[in-house]
Amino acid sequence: MDALGDPTRRRIFELLQSGPRAVGELAGELPVSRPAVSQHLRVLKEAGLVTERREGTRRIYRLDPDGLGELRAYFDKFWTTALESFEAAVERKGEEKQ
């Protein structure tokens, strides 16, 4: 399960960093439909990254302060890949100079 591997979900996650928002508000800032936003939010919720509460007919989403494990996993994976790429770049640089 790679909740933050999808660019739209990453964007939703980032939008929620500035505070809680309703589904409609999120959809207004994204180039995807409201049902699609709901679907992405469901994935984020299942991953423990966001929580939801009802306010009348609206559903308000916010980041789950206790559920940032997935975020950690995401960056862990990212830095593994990035440092491998860095190692390769250092090696290339060494060869150029010889």
Place this chain on the structure above:
Amino acid sequence: MSTQETGLVIQKSAVVAASPEKAFEVFTEGIATWWPIETHSIQAMDKEAGAPETVIFETGPSGRVYERMTSGEEAHWANVLVWEPPTRLVLEWKVNPDAIAPTEIEVRFTPEGEGTRVDLEHRGFEALGKDAEEGHQSYSQGWPKVFQDFIETVGK
């Protein structure tokens, strides 16, 4: 792997076949030669837009990291907090300008054998979730005070 109270600290190490000077230089000035901008950049968040033109690391104690989009626009990623070539570098990482708090990346370069050991630590994730409900105001009175002296910016 050591952890802080929250456990939200990412630590990674690599050993590269180069001097600390060279490793530091490639990590900073040479960031465009290794950063995966096609998957990790602001422009690439929009799949159709694809990769930005490049990523630029302006070196020095008041340096910064930003991406240049194909439109010519710049999108800020990070500010240099600590610049100690060739041994240590700390960046204030904030890709999203609306994010409540930046995260922090520290990189250390230590001679090891013929090469250099690179230790990277990415920390401060707990701040991203904390106080999200109370909103920006209460948050700004807490943890980010630590970073008050540092100018806000972007980046991933």
